Amino acid sequence: MGGRTLASVEDYDILDTPDSDASDGPSPRPRSLMLAFFGNHVVEEEDRDLCVYSGSIIDVLGRVGVGEQAVRSTLTRMVNRGLLRRQREGRKMYFGLTRQATRVLLDGRTRIWKQGAVNDDWDGTWTLLGFSLPDSWKRQRHDLRSRLTWSGFGALYSGLWIAPGEVDVTGVVAELGLTDHVKIFHAQAEVSTDIDLMVRDTWDLESIAARYVTFGKRWTPHLGGGVGDDPIGTRLRLVSEWLWTIRTDPRLPTRHLPPSWPARPAQETFRRVAEQVTEPARDVARELLDTVPAR
Structure with a gap:
């Protein structure tokens, strides 16, 4: 397995969701959803200097249950903390990513799409x-x-x-x-080291596994069911919940995990649902989002 770089992850990055009982699933905070939104529609589109109109952000986050006032206050706090920047165009206010936020989102993209949740190629x-x-x-x-x-x-x-x-x-x-x-x-490790025992003692495997099981239960019913009438909101929830799921997973070597480890089926569900909704979500975004180049 190739080397990895420790990301500069702030306390309130895209993975900043409140800890909750895994059986209930995550309840992402507005700031988590906000950066997930920018990850979906700015970073993923390879146009990281794009700024998005606040009204468009309010519309999309409203589809996942975040009210207008919460969106506006979250935008202000994220500007103050150096994650977003403002750009006024006439009477409209647009928001874009800072370098710091872009680094966080690029790291998240690597975790989601490149590394994945399953570690089959560990070299010891x-x-x-x-x-x-x-x-x-x-x-x-x-x-x-x-x-x-x-x-x-x-x-x-x-x-x-x-x-x-x-x-x-x-x-x-x-x-x-x-x-x-x-x-x-x-x-x-020396051959005398019981790596299986070390893994069980060092990481909370039960909690990590429970997150994957929860994700599978929530999203498996979406497989083959079409994209619904709100693909942009569905994709935002999907990515936010997957990030919550993998947040505490160290990608331990599969050879030292239980044989029924649920990361693989959960990852397959995530990728298949993402494949269903990504293009429809992008089509909606092209019509819905009011964007301008950064100055």
Whole structure:
């Protein structure tokens, strides 16, 4: 398996959904849906300098249950946090992605469409990251752990985290100002190490599996059922819920997972439903979305 880079994922990126009981499924926050919207209709269209009219955003997010006031306040907060930028055209206000948000969405696209949820080609390599931070550095510790979790790390011990494959973490460690407090290694386990046991002890497999089962139950009925009367809203919900599903999945090697691991059928469901709705959603977007080039 090729190397991976630890993404610069903020606390409120596209995966920022509230933790909920897996049997109920996710309830994505407006800011999560907002960036998923831009991922679907800006990043995926390869025109990352496109700005979208606020009225178009209100229309689409309204289709998935987000009210106008919530959309407007979310746009303002995301501008203030450096994820979106404003551009006025006459009396209309348009919003586009910042470089930071684009990086987050490109990482999400890699997770969704390139890496996938199933790891069949693991080469036996692990990345180990050890850190020791002052007790007062709660925010730095939280940020580091959040980004490690998204990139597939689990806590082997409190200050020693591990991930399958070779993961390039140097950039984010430097960005957080933690280079002097972090040590990184790439290694293979001795034959005496019980990797199956280590995996069970390090990651909550039951919780991860439950997310995939929930996704399958929610979306399998959509297979072969057409795109419905709102493909753009369906695709937004689909991508948001899939991101929620894979959020805490470290893509552990399949050889060290239970034989009935539900990631593969869930991923197949996701991709088949996505195939059904993507082109119809793009057709609707071309007619519905008011966009302008960024200046």
